[in-house]
Amino acid sequence: MNATADRHLVPVKPVQYRAFVCPSCGSGDIACNGVLFPGAHVLGDHRCNTCGLDFLRDLPVGFSVDHPIAIGKADGRLFNPFGAESWLYGPLLNAFKNRSDAPVKIERKVLRPTKRIIILDTIDFLYGHVLLKLYNAQHYIDNYPDHGVVVLLPRMFAWLEPKGCAEVWIVDVKLGQGQAWHIAINTFVQQRLVEYDEVNMARGYAHPDFTHIDVERYTGIAPFRLQEFSARPPHITFVARQDRLWFANGFAKFCSRAMGRLGMKGLSKSLFVSAQDRMIRRSMRAIKAAVPQCTFSVVGLATNGGYGSLADDLRTTRMDEAMERTWCQAYAKSQLVVGVHGSNMLLPTAFAAGCIEILPHDRHGNIVQDISVRWADRMQLFLYRFVGEFARPGEVARHAIGMLRNFDLYYRNKVTNTFESDPNGLGPLKRHE
Secondary structure: OOOOOOOOEEEEEOOOOOOOOOOOOOOOOEEEEEEEOOOOOOEEEEEEOOOOOEEEEEOOOHHHOOOOOEEEOOOOOEEOOOOOOHHHHHHHHHHHHOOEOOOOOEEEEEOOOOOEEEEEEOOOOOHHHHHHHHOOHHHHHHHOOOOEEEEEEEHHHHHHOOOOOOEEEEEOOOHHHOOOOEHHHHHHHHHHHOOOOEEEEEOOOOOOOHHHOOOHHHHOOOOOOHHHOOOOOOEEEEEOOOOOOOOOOHHHHHHHHHHHHOOOHHHHHHHHHHHHHHHHHHHHHHHHHHOOOOEEEEEOEOOOOOOHHHOEEOOEOOOOHHHHHHHHHHHHOOOEEEEEOOHHHHHHHHHOOEEEEEEOHHHHHHOOOOOOOOOOOOHHHHHEEEEEOOOOHHHHHHHHHHHHHHHHHHHHHHHHOOHHHOOOOOOHHHHOO
16 A cells, blocks of 8 residues: 555654644645654654744644644643543643653564654553554455554563564563653654665554454454354353442442542452442353353452452463463453453454453443444344443343354344345355354
């Protein structure tokens, strides 16, 4: 694919992106003086030839695709013409004013030498943000064979290195440091850029189309095949977070927050994590009473124990690559995953056939953002269920039981017995692998 005027690419070299006007005077006479790579943001270095303003401006990549901001280099003045929210511009302004010269270890892996590259910057301060941007890699690998994809990747995600990329730059930056301005990262990238004839930035869309993403190319683990939904033993994995809990009611949620503000976080965590475990166990027992052959797993960053023979308790307080893969294998054998809304649901839903998500009231505007929706047809409606944040265990169980029991009928009516099921065309065997 030709990279010229491609809306999915942002040019860096030999021609730098400048499809914008001066944020101060509105002039289009802008000089480009290079691109900076301090971390989560990628910024063009510019000067307005009309009013003389020297400024840095977000390249429209990652979470800045629609809301790029600019910063006056002399005084740190914010220019926010597209209404970026404070969570986006606040940390960047703070980082600009408090630039870090601390050393950062960066490992460069060259897998396929090339002179034309597309850089995908996945550095961020939230787990889900990194993963969402990383999902973009497959599109660029598959659709730009004349370019090499270079992934700028935090070390904790190195195990998700996508197959087919040309290079991986693995950065020893923790999530909590993802918003900082790292002089060392920019220095490293600048030293690399001189090696290439052409450099573009991948857009790194925050919410790519998951139906085209093959998670096996990132993990080496095959996801659940929908055609085997009823043939395989029924299995459900519960994702049990401790920092975003499933509460029985509004009063329990209020008490948990109040205790946290009163310096009683330890007691609050103990009480309400235990309550969440009881609701999960009640859900499992209700499902098992209706579907006796169903088995369960539990994952999450927590001390394991308390489920006995009811579930395979895979929770841990120390994550490593081996445990990441163990969790993924649990998702991949699951017809369903169940959990509270959050980035913790991205990988589980990339592997499992479907999910039941407990959606807090204040997250309705973020619905589906944390779900790696695998199906592009009406199977979405059947396999992705959302319940209220105070859903009872019986409600979660009823959804799970209905999905396990009614799958064959729904699939036959909505997929098999349709015009698109022609075995010589793109029927269900192709779309639901």
